[in-house]
Amino acid sequence: DAGVIQSPRHEVTEMGQEVTLRCKPISGHNSLFWYRQTMMRGLELLIYFNNNVPIDDSGMPEDRFSAKMPNASFSTLKIQPSEPRDSAVYFCASTPGQNTEAFFGQGTRLTVV
């Protein structure tokens, strides 16, 4: 298994543009997590899904951020419109169930100019 796959690995966009980050969890994993890593705040959870249903989105910073999980093998995190302060590394992680550790993707480094 290739592990959790995120795309793109790097994204540079202009302020105001829409950005979509993608994540493919490990096959068979039923929980998916989106994290953001910044110098100011470190690693923090944005949202997580269980069986494709959003369970906790309290970490989503603003209405400009939205996340979907249309099926068990795909999730997106969208920022519209993007702002320079959204520049960060965004990580996706998945777990096969309760009481099992998280497996992380390699992250997407987003730069908004």
Add this chain to the structure above:
Amino acid sequence: AQRVTQPEKLLSVFKGAPVELKCNYSYSGSPELFWYVQYSRQRLQLLLRHISRESIKGFTADLNKGETSFHLKKPFAQEEDSAMYYCALSRGSTLGRLYFGRGTQLTVWP
């Protein structure tokens, strides 16, 4: 509320020296504690989970509930241990829902 503190942002030791990466937490319940490691240009990966009480790559970590600490230790550091280390806490059975410390960058000099 819960909080994970890693007081050292940077830590440097020479090869063969002992190393200890500090982690303190605050949480009123019974947490699960983890150490994750990120080698250069690689993904975050689990190093240790307190409940498993095993040694991985020579590293050990003991949960001290009295001191609310979960320090990571290795008696003889190797150059390949150079990486970013994150201490993390989970409150319940959803172990992917993690609260991370800010991380410690360990450099092991030859």
